[in-house]
Amino acid sequence: MRAEPSVLHLDLDAFFAAVEQRDKPSLQGKPVVIGGVSNRSVVSTASYEARKFGIHSAMPTHEARSLCPSAAILSGRFTAYRIASRQVMGVLEQLSPLVEPLSLDEAFVDLAAGGVTDFSSSALTALGEKVRQQVVEVTGGLTASVGFGSSKFMAKLACEEAKPDGVSIIEPGTEVDHIQFLSVRVLPGVGPATAERLAKLGIRVVDDLRHATVKELQRELGQAHASWLMAVAYGEDDRQISGEREVKSISMEDTFETDLTTVEQLAPIAARDAVLVAGRLRKSGFFARTITVKLKLADFTIHSRSRTLLGAIDFPETIASVALALLEEQRALLKRGVRLLGVGVSGFTLEAQEALFEVDLAHSDISQVELPSSPSRHSWDGYRPGDDVTHDEYGPGWVWGSGLGLVTVRFETAETGPGPIKTLSIDDPLLRPTPVQLPPDPDGESSGPGWVSGDGTN
Numbered sequence: 001m002r003a004e005p006s007v008l009h010l011d012l013d014a015f016f017a018a019v020e021q022r023d024k025p026s027l028q029g030k031p032v033v034i035g036g037v038s039n040r041s042v043v044s045t046a047s048y049e050a051r052k053f054g055i056h057s058a059m060p061t062h063e064a065r066s067l068c069p070s071a072a073i074l075s076g077r078f079t080a081y082r083i084a085s086r087q088v089m090g091v092l093e094q095l096s097p098l099v100e101p102l103s104l105d106e107a108f109v110d111l112a113a114g115g116v117t118d119f120s121s122s123a124l125t126a127l128g129e130k131v132r133q134q135v136v137e138v139t140g141g142l143t144a145s146v147g148f149g150s151s152k153f154m155a156k157l158a159c160e161e162a163k164p165d166g167v168s169i170i171e172p173g174t175e176v177d178h179i180q181f182l183s184v185r186v187l188p189g190v191g192p193a194t195a196e197r198l199a200k201l202g203i204r205v206v207d208d209l210r211h212a213t214v215k216e217l218q219r220e221l222g223q224a225h226a227s228w229l230m231a232v233a234y235g236e237d238d239r240q241i242s243g244e245r246e247v248k249s250i251s252m253e254d255t256f257e258t259d260l261t262t263v264e265q266l267a268p269i270a271a272r273d274a275v276l277v278a279g280r281l282r283k284s285g286f287f288a289r290t291i292t293v294k295l296k297l298a299d300f301t302i303h304s305r306s307r308t309l310l311g312a313i314d315f316p317e318t319i320a321s322v323a324l325a326l327l328e329e330q331r332a333l334l335k336r337g338v339r340l341l342g343v344g345v346s347g348f349t350l351e352a353q354e355a356l357f358e359v360d361l362a363h364s365d366i367s368q369v370e371l372p373s374s375p376s377r378h379s380w381d382g383y384r385p386g387d388d389v390t391h392d393e394y395g396p397g398w399v400w401g402s403g404l405g406l407v408t409v410r411f412e413t414a415e416t417g418p419g420p421i422k423t424l425s426i427d428d429p430l431l432r433p434t435p436v437q438l439p440p441d442p443d444g445e446s447s448g449p450g451w452v453s454g455d456g457t458n
Contacts, residue, residue, distance in 0.1 A: 001236060004119040005148040005169055008109040009155035010092060010131065012084075013143045013164040015105035017047035019080055020072075020386060022141045024398055026410060026418040031055070031071040033064050034386075041255070044076065048164060074386030081105075087138040091131060098243045106159075108152055110241040121169055124148045128167035140414060150175065151237035153188055160186075175235030180207045187232050189225065197221065209233040250280045251292070251344025259298050259337030263327050266334070266341055270327060273343040274320035281345055287312035289347035291319055293326040298337035305330060312349045319345060383407045383426065388434035394422060396434060402426060 012018065016034040021027045031050035035043040043064050046055040053068040065073060085104040092099045092107055096114025101107040111119075116127070128146040135144045143165040147158025150172040157179070162168035170178055183205055184190050184198055197220050203209050209217075210233050217226035231237075252273040260266055270293070281288055292306040305326045313319075323343045327334070383389070383402040389409055390396050397411035397419065407426045412419030424431055 001172075001238060002112075002150040003172055004112070005124060005150050005154070005172060006110065006112040006116065006119060007149055007152060007155040007241065008092075008095070008111055008128075008131075009147045009149075009152070009159040010088070010107055010109070010135075011145050011147075011159050011163070012088065012105040012135070013145060014045055014047050014051075015084075015142070016045035016076060016081055017050070018142050019077070019084055020074055021047060022139075023080065023414050024072075024410070025412055025414065025416070027072055031068050033061070033068075033071050033073045034076045035061050035064075035073070072385075075384040077386060077388065084139050084142060088135055088142075088144070091134045091138060095131070098241045100241045100243060108155065108241045113241075119148075121171070124169055125167055132165070132167070151235070152239050152241070153232060153237040154178075154235065156188075157186060179233075179235060181205050184209055187229060188237070189228055189232070194221065194225075206233050248348075249292075249344050249346040250277055250288075251294075251342055252276050253294065253340055253342035255296075255340045256338070259339055260341075261335050261337055263324070263331055263334065266327055266338065267324055269341055270323040270343050271320040273341075274323055275316040277343055277345055278314055278316035278319055281314045286348040287314050288319075288345035289349065290345065291322040291326070292342075292344045292346065293323050293330075294340070294342035294344065295330065295333070295338050296340035297333070298339055300339075303330065303333060308347060312347070319343070383433075390432055390434045391422075391424070391428070392430040394420075397422075407431070 017032040020032055020034065021030075029049065030047075031053065032047040033043055033050050033055060034045045035041050041061040043055060043057050043059045043061060045057060046064070050064070050068060050071050053071070055064045055067055055071070061073060064071065081104055085101075088105075089099065089101060089107065092109050095116075096109050096111055098110035098113040099107055100109075111127075128148065131146055132144050135142060145159050145162040145164060146167045147155045147160070147162050148167075148169045149155035149158050150170070154170045154175055158168040158170045179186065183195075184203060185195050187206065187209075190198070198204070198209070201212060201216060201220060203212055209229060212230075214226060214230060217230065220226075221229070254269055254273070289312045290306050290308045292304055295303045297303065307322050307326060309318075309322075383399045385399055385401055387399045388396065389399055389407075391409070391411070394409075394411045396413050397409045400408040400410055400421065402408065405426050406423055407428075408421060408423045409431070410419060410421050
């Protein structure tokens with residue numbers, strides 16, 4: 001534990017929705033929901049205006065629509081979000097060489113490593129306000145909340161208390177009292193499932209956890225998890241801030257509008273994902289030993305199956321072959337209906353071992369599946385709400401909606417202010433998607449590892 005509140009945590013406020021409101025003036029001050037428009041999609045982010053109606057992340061989109069029929073429900077523009085994220089991370093990197101991004105919209109900063117020496121409340125408040133103002137300037141109006149604390153846990157908690165658009169400090173020495181009567185859900189490592197198990201023991205707030213016996217916690221949660229929670233319940237968190245983002249897995253996933261039930265339906269999708277995973281694997285410079293297939297069934301249960309090779313590879317053919325074999329092993333399970341398929345690799349090494357494969361490609365079902373030749377899964381196949389478009393006569397705008405051969409566009413940008421609405425033929429030769437180029441990442445990567453939705457609905 002640090003003696004000074006030298007850990008900063010920054011979180012952009014309602015990030016995805018805020019980017020859309022920034023770029024679409026007619027949506028400013030209005031309820032905005034990001035998360036796709038199909039019946040199978042879920043809410044990724046809701047603007048603060050939408051949250052007043054009870055809309056929150058992970059809620060089914062159709063439920064959000066019923067709570068607020070007037071909300072703008074958009075499918076999201078992840079290139080725009082990545083651009084804004086890089087601008088913000090650039091601000092943080094001016095403070096310290098140790099910046100640990102947690103996602104596109106939040107990060108920890110080790111201020112001590114950046115040479116900051118004045119940790120008085122007045123100095124930190126001024127620093128927080130300066131950072132927030134810089135975020136507004138570099139992003140063209142996005143707001144952020146900033147928290148300071150003696151550990152990651154305390155800085156993140158302070159940031160949550162600062163939301164929206166504020167600065168908060170939890171002073172060293174006050175941690176134990178500060179969290180005493182807060183819900184156990186504020187503790188790192190306590191999600192809905194763990195909270196439910198703790199509730200069965202009568203543990204609902206942090207003070208309850210402090211009075212629990214170690215034995216009953218270990219019996220319910222296991223030794224390692226129990227020990228961690230007992231320590232963090234007293235504000236003890238010695239996790240270090242790391243500027244190196246360790247890559248543990250590279251994966252792709254697809255959510256389906258209707259459930260798929262056969263290997264034959266899923267095989268081409270798995271093969272396509274194998275090509276994409278292999279491309280990102282090669283870009284990372286790693287080779288992988290383990291291939292995993294993840295299935296989410298119609299009843300939302302998740303089943304994962306993995307196979308570890310005797311060597312390490314980056315071949316799409318091998319990844320696809322193993323993925324198909326894993327699907328084949330679960331053929332009976334597929335009959336229950338698959339709503340999501342994921343293909344991933346892990347167990348990374350910097351050295352390939354091509355001669356040690358345990359997969360016989362010559363006798364694999366991969367020969368029956370055509371691997372895509374292009375690594376792009378984002379080819380344009382229609383207009384989605386929120387997409388950027390350009391019309392040769394009316395200029396730039398964004399899609400309100402489309403269907404029945406028509407597309408409705410609001411012609412406005414962040415610079416023009418609210419603009420006119422036009423309904424056009426979907427094959428209007430003067431209308432086209434607006435290409436957006438993602439600027440190069442400082443470390444040469446276009447994006448980090450992780451599960452990526454292939455249908456734009458998650």
